[in-house]
Amino acid sequence: MMSYVAPADAPSVEDIFPPEAAWRSLMPILAVLLCWGAAAFAITNSYYLLLMTMVPVWAAFGLSWNLFSGYSGLISFGHAAFFGLGAYFVTLAFIVFGLTPWLGIPIAGLLGAVAALLIGLPTFRLRGHYFALAMLAYPLALLSIFEWLGYEEVTLPMKREAGATWMQFADYHVYVFLALALLGGAMLLTRAVERSRLGLALVAIRQNEPAAEAAGIDTLRRKLQALSLSGGLAALTGGFYAVILLVVTPDSVFGMLVSAQALTLAMFGGVGSVWGPIIGAVILIPLSELLQAKLGAVIPGIQGVVYGLAIVAVILLAREGLFWRVKDLLRRPAAQAMPLAPAATPPPAPPPRSEATDAMPLLEVTGPLLEVTGLSRAFGGLHAVQDVSFSVRSGEILGVIGPNGAGKTTLFNLLNGFVRPDAGAVLLRGQNILGQQPNRICRAGIGRTFQVVRPFARMTVADNVRAGAHVHGASEAEARALARAALVRTGIAGQARMLASQLTNLQLRQMELARALAGSPDLLLLDEPLAGLGAGEIEVLIDVVRRIAADGVTIVIIEHTLHAMVRLVDRFIVLDHGTVLATGSPTEVTQNPAVIEAYLGKAWAEHA
Amino acid sequence: MLQQIENVLQSLEAGLVVGAVYGLMCAGLGLIFGVMRVINFAQGDFMMLGMYAAYYLMAALGLQVLLGDAAPFMAAIAAGPLLLVVGYVVHWLLISRVSGTRVLTLEGEGHSAQLILTLGIALILQNGGRVLFGASPVSIQTTLSSEAWEIGPLYGDDISIFVNQARGVSAVVAVLVAGALYLFVTRSRVGKSLRAAADNVQAAIYMGIDVDRSHRLAFSLGIGITAIAGGLLATGYAFTPYVGLDYVIVMYAGVVLGGLGSVFGAFWGGMTIGLIQQISSLFLPTQLQNTAIFAVFLLVVFLRPQGMFGRVSERT
Numbered sequence: 001m002m003s004y005v006a007p008a009d010a011p012s013v014e015d016i017f018p019p020e021a022a023w024r025s026l027m028p029i030l031a032v033l034l035c036w037g038a039a040a041f042a043i044t045n046s047y048y049l050l051l052m053t054m055v056p057v058w059a060a061f062g063l064s065w066n067l068f069s070g071y072s073g074l075i076s077f078g079h080a081a082f083f084g085l086g087a088y089f090v091t092l093a094f095i096v097f098g099l100t101p102w103l104g105i106p107i108a109g110l111l112g113a114v115a116a117l118l119i120g121l122p123t124f125r126l127r128g129h130y131f132a133l134a135m136l137a138y139p140l141a142l143l144s145i146f147e148w149l150g151y152e153e154v155t156l157p158m159k160r161e162a163g164a165t166w167m168q169f170a171d172y173h174v175y176v177f178l179a180l181a182l183l184g185g186a187m188l189l190t191r192a193v194e195r196s197r198l199g200l201a202l203v204a205i206r207q208n209e210p211a212a213e214a215a216g217i218d219t220l221r222r223k224l225q226a227l228s229l230s231g232g233l234a235a236l237t238g239g240f241y242a243v244i245l246l247v248v249t250p251d252s253v254f255g256m257l258v259s260a261q262a263l264t265l266a267m268f269g270g271v272g273s274v275w276g277p278i279i280g281a282v283i284l285i286p287l288s289e290l291l292q293a294k295l296g297a298v299i300p301g302i303q304g305v306v307y308g309l310a311i312v313a314v315i316l317l318a319r320e321g322l323f324w325r326v327k328d329l330l331r332r333p334a335a336q337a338m339p340l341a342p343a344a345t346p347p348p349a350p351p352p353r354s355e356a357t358d359a360m361p362l363l364e365v366t367g368p369l370l371e372v373t374g375l376s377r378a379f380g381g382l383h384a385v386q387d388v389s390f391s392v393r394s395g396e397i398l399g400v401i402g403p404n405g406a407g408k409t410t411l412f413n414l415l416n417g418f419v420r421p422d423a424g425a426v427l428l429r430g431q432n433i434l435g436q437q438p439n440r441i442c443r444a445g446i447g448r449t450f451q452v453v454r455p456f457a458r459m460t461v462a463d464n465v466r467a468g469a470h471v472h473g474a475s476e477a478e479a480r481a482l483a484r485a486a487l488v489r490t491g492i493a494g495q496a497r498m499l500a501s502q503l504t505n506l507q508l509r510q511m512e513l514a515r516a517l518a519g520s521p522d523l524l525l526l527d528e529p530l531a532g533l534g535a536g537e538i539e540v541l542i543d544v545v546r547r548i549a550a551d552g553v554t555i556v557i558i559e560h561t562l563h564a565m566v567r568l569v570d571r572f573i574v575l576d577h578g579t580v581l582a583t584g585s586p587t588e589v590t591q592n593p594a595v596i597e598a599y600l601g602k603a604w605a606e607h608a
Numbered sequence: 609m610l611q612q613i614e615n616v617l618q619s620l621e622a623g624l625v626v627g628a629v630y631g632l633m634c635a636g637l638g639l640i641f642g643v644m645r646v647i648n649f650a651q652g653d654f655m656m657l658g659m660y661a662a663y664y665l666m667a668a669l670g671l672q673v674l675l676g677d678a679a680p681f682m683a684a685i686a687a688g689p690l691l692l693v694v695g696y697v698v699h700w701l702l703i704s705r706v707s708g709t710r711v712l713t714l715e716g717e718g719h720s721a722q723l724i725l726t727l728g729i730a731l732i733l734q735n736g737g738r739v740l741f742g743a744s745p746v747s748i749q750t751t752l753s754s755e756a757w758e759i760g761p762l763y764g765d766d767i768s769i770f771v772n773q774a775r776g777v778s779a780v781v782a783v784l785v786a787g788a789l790y791l792f793v794t795r796s797r798v799g800k801s802l803r804a805a806a807d808n809v810q811a812a813i814y815m816g817i818d819v820d821r822s823h824r825l826a827f828s829l830g831i832g833i834t835a836i837a838g839g840l841l842a843t844g845y846a847f848t849p850y851v852g853l854d855y856v857i858v859m860y861a862g863v864v865l866g867g868l869g870s871v872f873g874a875f876w877g878g879m880t881i882g883l884i885q886q887i888s889s890l891f892l893p894t895q896l897q898n899t900a901i902f903a904v905f906l907l908v909v910f911l912r913p914q915g916m917f918g919r920v921s922e923r924t
Contacts, residue, residue: 126910130864134906137857137906140853141902144895147895148899300738301739305736308732311724311727312702312725312729312732315724316705
């Protein structure tokens with residue numbers, strides 16, 4: 001693989017990824033925790049102290065839900081399963097083995113993480129609705145199991161002597177500080193995840209899971225990591241909750257309202273941020289407690305009604321939650337896109353592909369990069385791809401053409417692992433890659449773009465491309481350098497700090513190319529990259545593709561715009577009804593009567 | 609030995625009878641899910657409203673005196689149109705904001721909004737129900753719920769099956785209502801437009817079908833149907849405002865088991881769940897019956913990928 005050297009006037013890595021001061025974003029977290037702790041000193045009423053303990057505890061639980069569902073976008077209705085396991089573990093370990101909560105709570109965290117892995121492994125096979133429903137089943141099943149086991153109400157024994165050893169304090173202030181420590185830990189964990197590759201991968205999964213997978217992100221592994229961190233934190237919180245309340249019942253820790261609590265706080269405050277669940281807890285917990293205290297005796301159930309109303313109001317009025325709503329309002333005046341300095345905008349002139357490279361010699365010296373034999377896949381009775389064989393030589397641009405429904409996209413889906421074949425073999429540099437997961441195939445060196453562009457819409461262009469660069473970039477600095485190179489090569493570096501949702505169609509195509517390129521692929525599969533582009537835009541993109549090819553990346557391209565293709569590709573393969581109709585140079589193929597017939601019908605074939 | 613055979617037969621009978629009502633419940637949810645692709649978490653709580661509607665209709669209108677033994681079943685059926693109106697209003701005010709043509713362009717993001725909105729509605733209904741109806745269990749008392757028909761003796765003098773009369777009649781009514789729904793969806797013009805909207809929203813719009821109207825109809829009809837099932841279940845069965853939670857999973861298990869989007873399939877799915885529940889009572893303690901249903905539900909969801917992913921050939 002050739003290494004690419006960016007021109008001197010291209011934006012630097014620092015232009016594209018502005019450095020953030022780590023300590024500055026830590027200050028607000030510290031400040032809030034300190035203020036909360038200081039405020040607790042001023043209070044002596046034990047009821048209010050309990051309330052001041054519960055707010056950080058529920059906020060931590062909300063953060064645990066947010067850590068998984070908020071970032072990945074997979075809604076879990078089952079976080080009570082982890083919370084309840086933590087609470088029951090700490091309580092039962094205390095009673096049965098005399099284990100102090102100081103040890104019980106951390107162990108509960110580990111247990112929660114393991115439980116999350118066990119639950120996640122089968123459940124991540126499900127998507128969307130089914131995932132959410134299946135997650136709901138776990139805590140409810142556990143609830144009835146714990147009832148059946150006879151743990152309908154378990155009380156932590158009081159240890160009057162040496163209370164501190166058993167995490168029992170006469171001074172309620174201590175609980176407030178412990179809760180704040182827990183919350184602080186949860187916030188730091190969330191912040192660390194947010195800034196890590198895991199965080200970027202989760203956000204990519206949330207926005208477009210197939211695209212994330214195709215960009216080399218091992219989505220299953222990332223989701224499992226996130227769920228186990230989240231489950232561990234939830235179980236820790238549950239364990240601490242048991243210590244505070246001293247009584248555990250299946251309903252109070254596994255119940256539907258518990259799962260709903262986590263989700264409500266995070267949704268209300270703002271998903272996918274460190275602050276959302278805290279804002280939610282600070283507003284909703286005192287509100288519902290107050291209602292419960294003042295009206296609970298007269299109107300039991302009022303707490304649940306308030307939660308329900310809060311959820312409905314958030315969905316209708318501020319779908320992303322308060323935090324984002326307020327942030328949007330504050331940012332509105334400066335919300336316009338901020339393209340970089342002038343030097344970035346025009347892509348450098350492409351080196352014209354010389355006459356010599358259009359001819360054969362270069363291609364003959366190198367062996368096949370990709371060897372496809374007998375590839376077949378049927379959907380029901382439809383043979384989408386049937387016994388397709390061809391090879392791709394290193395360094396060439398191979399065009400795949402064919403009428404609509406010829407099986408072109410299915411072919412790509414087979415090559416990059418989205419679809420499993422019924423039969424056949426695909427060898428990349430002699431290694432069989434068939435049946436592997438898309439992220440593995442991406443790592444092996446096959447990148448792809450999509451017929452309908454699949455950006456991570458809410459991420460910056462730079463982060464979109466950085467997500468693709470993590471395939472190979474060992475260090476973050478390397479990943480950033482790769483991302484920058486890809487942005488410059490595709491001529492989109494000037495828009496690096498814009499949100500993907502603000503881009504034009506051409507820019508989206510360029511960005512998708514950059515994302516695929518950032519993974520340093522040997523082979524790029526481009527699925528109709530020119531679709532929907534104007535004549536001038538087509539030229540821009542063709543130049544980009546040529547430049548990438550000139551740097552040594554082999555390209556297979558699906559396209560309908562034949563006049564553009566004829567100028568671009570070295571060789572065609574023509575698909576029709578899932579089989580290879582013809583292969584050859586542009587001239588051979590465009591004059592082949594069978595090809596003309598497939599495209600235009602018999603009458604035209606006779607004319608030709 | 610004979611005793612065990614009788615127990616098995618008796619559970620089968622109970623399963624079929626309960627299953628018919630579960631089936632109707634699932635048919636209502638199946639209609640909503642099939643047409644709208646919206647997971648309605650509040651379905652069980654709408655069913656709870658149906659139960660209380662039937663309960664209060666019985667109490668307030670003195671139906672018992674007028675109609676005698678048929679009264680509870682008439683009340684259950686009357687709960688249908690009542691809840692249909694409730695469903696219509698809820699869809700109009702809330703659900704339509706996050707479903708139908710409004711979220712056509714949103715990939716994925718729209719679904720979580722629907723899930724969470726219906727969760728909010730569920731919480732309001734459960735706890736609002738507690739405020740309105742109180743937390744103590746009630747049931748619709750009829751003379752039939754304490755009487756049984758005897759089938760048999762089937763073998764010698766030993767094996768007989770007893771069918772609780774209230775449950776038996778409920779099952780028959782459930783089957784009739786489900787049949788009427790099936791005819792409506794497959795035969796009537798409106799039913800066909802519902803199915804068109806379910807198959808492909810975009811295409812249905814181009815064919816001049818008002819998709820949002822179809823969704824509203826499906827939603828309110830689905831709520832009404834499930835409410836009738838609730839009313840039928842309420843005869844001789846004590847319930848509280850929180851009863852819906854127990855049935856959400858039952859319903860989704862049935863709908864998924866029956867194959868998504870098919871009202872007919874949902875009915876059989878519900879029937880199967882009823883049988884599983886009753887048969888599991890032969891060897892599982894009562895507290896674990898729900899766990900058995902959850903286990904079956906998880907198995908179904910895991911083992912039926914075609915149901916899980918909808919159409920397999922995702923276009924990229």
